[in-house]
Amino acid sequence: MLNTLKYFAVITAISVPAASHAQVMAPSIAQPQGQVVQAGYDDLKETEKRRLDFYAQKIVIEILATVKANEDGDTAGFNKHGNAMKSTAERYLEAAEKAGLTESEADFVFHQHLITGYEGPLPAFMVTSTGPAGIRALISLLVPETSVSETDYLDSIRNAGGDTFGSN
Amino acid sequence: MRSASSIAFRMLAGLGLAATLSLPVSAQEVFITQELPFFEFDNGVEFHVIERNQDTDATIPDAFAKTSRKCPPFCIEPMQVAEGVTTLGELELLKFLEEKVQDGKGALIDARVETWYRGGTIPGSINIAFNLFENPEENPFLSPVLQLFGAVQSGDGSWDFTNAKELALFCNGPWCGQSPRAIRNLLSIGYPAEKLNYYRGGMQAWLSLGMSVHVPESS
Numbered sequence: 001m002l003n004t005l006k007y008f009a010v011i012t013a014i015s016v017p018a019a020s021h022a023q024v025m026a027p028s029i030a031q032p033q034g035q036v037v038q039a040g041y042d043d044l045k046e047t048e049k050r051r052l053d054f055y056a057q058k059i060v061i062e063i064l065a066t067v068k069a070n071e072d073g074d075t076a077g078f079n080k081h082g083n084a085m086k087s088t089a090e091r092y093l094e095a096a097e098k099a100g101l102t103e104s105e106a107d108f109v110f111h112q113h114l115i116t117g118y119e120g121p122l123p124a125f126m127v128t129s130t131g132p133a134g135i136r137a138l139i140s141l142l143v144p145e146t147s148v149s150e151t152d153y154l155d156s157i158r159n160a161g162g163d164t165f166g167s168n
Numbered sequence: 169m170r171s172a173s174s175i176a177f178r179m180l181a182g183l184g185l186a187a188t189l190s191l192p193v194s195a196q197e198v199f200i201t202q203e204l205p206f207f208e209f210d211n212g213v214e215f216h217v218i219e220r221n222q223d224t225d226a227t228i229p230d231a232f233a234k235t236s237r238k239c240p241p242f243c244i245e246p247m248q249v250a251e252g253v254t255t256l257g258e259l260e261l262l263k264f265l266e267e268k269v270q271d272g273k274g275a276l277i278d279a280r281v282e283t284w285y286r287g288g289t290i291p292g293s294i295n296i297a298f299n300l301f302e303n304p305e306e307n308p309f310l311s312p313v314l315q316l317f318g319a320v321q322s323g324d325g326s327w328d329f330t331n332a333k334e335l336a337l338f339c340n341g342p343w344c345g346q347s348p349r350a351i352r353n354l355l356s357i358g359y360p361a362e363k364l365n366y367y368r369g370g371m372q373a374w375l376s377l378g379m380s381v382h383v384p385e386s387s
Contacts, residue, residue: 047210047215050210050214050215051208051215053215054215080222080223083196087196087222091206091217
């Protein structure tokens with residue numbers, strides 16, 4: 001199931017730059033899994049874990065704030081938290097890359113924080129027609145039109161449970 | 169996968185305010201300096217990020233907007249609080265965090281009382297209120313604090329500060345006498361002046377620049 005999750009994350013990362021808004025994307029694209037040196041979260045230094053956890057938690061906080069601002073019709077708050085979410089996601093990916101995690105592993109760590117830190121339906125921009133959106137999708141803030149149920153996203157992550165980094 | 173030309177991508181699908189969101193290439197617009205968009209450090213226990221408020225309409229919080237408090241006691245402090253003690257600005261404070269606190273060779277001390285500290289402090293600081301340094305010759309609570317800093321007390325009661333940490337102290341602002349008072353008390357018991365730093369701007373200057381504030385969790 002973890003492999004399925006990784007697959008979805010890579011698909012998301014590849015599909016997004018094809019959009020006309022590609023200028024907002026970071027330039028790097030996920031490399032084929034077979035060519036990447038895999039590093040597990042559990043293998044990271046404590047400082048690297050704290051850095052990743054800090055940013056992952058902050059992304060979740062900003063998603064919650066963005067959704068709340070939307071519900072309240074607060075345009076300024078929506079823009080503020082949307083921007084904060086994007087810049088935090090960029091730093092998260094940079095931190096993950098420095099630590100040696102692949103993009104799909106970085107997504108997995110983020111998903112763990114999402115499961116524990118988020119309640120309620122996710123906004124549609126976090127859901128793709130092919131599965132869960134990865135961090136890079138948050139950075140791009142672009143998603144293809146989809147009819148996927150908002151709750152499917154969290155369910156798909158939960159269903160991938162039981163797999164942890166460093167266990168294979 | 170659908171081809172790019174046939175897909176109608178939309179921003180923040182499903183959110184009513186989507187049309188109003190306009191994100192720049194870099195979401196960060198307010199840097200600390202031209203070369204430093206944000207500052208990261210890890211004090212061995214917690215990871216911290218210091219950055220400036222990205223809301224260009226933000227103003228200083230009400231609690232620090234007041235310009236005139238009664239003097240005494242809230243009198244303007246000198247730029248140099250004591251001979252040999254270095255006064256820091258914000259960038260020097262960041263350097264102190266990176267070079268001293270991160271490596272365990274220094275400590276950033278919030279010298280305000282706990283209620284102020286809990287309301288928000290500079291990330292990476294520890295709270296040792298100024299009154300813990302009062303009457304240093306008779307104060308039984310001071311010994312564990314000095315030991316925490318790495319000072320060693322000999323049998324005759326004198327202190328050896330050879331391996332003591334470098335400290336940077338701050339309180340609420342240039343009109344706050346708490347951290348200068350703590351520094352003078354530390355000097356009176358022999359803490360080397362070259363190991364003491366004073367962030368004169370304190371929380372007021374910190375907040376006036378929109379710098380990150382850490383709100384400690386309740387103990």
